[in-house]
Amino acid sequence: MSLSDLPNELGERGIWWQVFGFAITGCISVAILQIWDGSDFWVYRSFEIAVKDLYWLFVLPLAGAIEGVRKLFEKASEIRAAQRAKIWQRGLNRGRKEALAEIRTRLQSPTIPKDPESGAIILTPEDVDALLGEGNYADE
Numbered sequence: 001m002s003l004s005d006l007p008n009e010l011g012e013r014g015i016w017w018q019v020f021g022f023a024i025t026g027c028i029s030v031a032i033l034q035i036w037d038g039s040d041f042w043v044y045r046s047f048e049i050a051v052k053d054l055y056w057l058f059v060l061p062l063a064g065a066i067e068g069v070r071k072l073f074e075k076a077s078e079i080r081a082a083q084r085a086k087i088w089q090r091g092l093n094r095g096r097k098e099a100l101a102e103i104r105t106r107l108q109s110p111t112i113p114k115d116p117e118s119g120a121i122i123l124t125p126e127d128v129d130a131l132l133g134e135g136n137y138a139d140e
Contacts (some may be wrong), residue, residue: 021066106130 029051036044050058106112113122 008071018066021062024050025062
């Protein structure tokens with residue numbers, strides 16, 4: 001791995017989520033140690049030992065928990081993006097069906113001229129504008 005790839009690699013691994021999680025955990029631990037300093041309650045004593053003496057044991061589980069939360073949010077954003085794409089596609093399909101139905105109705109109108117020999121519909125540029133909207137056909 002080159003040095004230029006390092007920030008992207010760290011970003012993919014969720015390093016900033018881990019930094020944020022460790023910072024929050026550190027702040028909470030310092031606050032607990034300051035507020036209940038000198039307490040003889042066994043829960044506080046256990047917490048104090050875990051924070052001051054055995055902190056290295058909890059680094060990997062904490063990093064794993066933070067990474068799991070990051071993955072959870074990542075999956076949720078993927079689900080939302082897929083839903084948005086699905087809704088957009090559904091709306092696009094509905095719009096196409098409605099437009100085709102309107103074009104069919106207009107083409108079956110008795111005011112549209114037809115070729116007497118072949119029965120083909122004769123469309124002028126004005127008819128195309130009426131069917132497709134102004135400027136939707138090529139003038140070339």
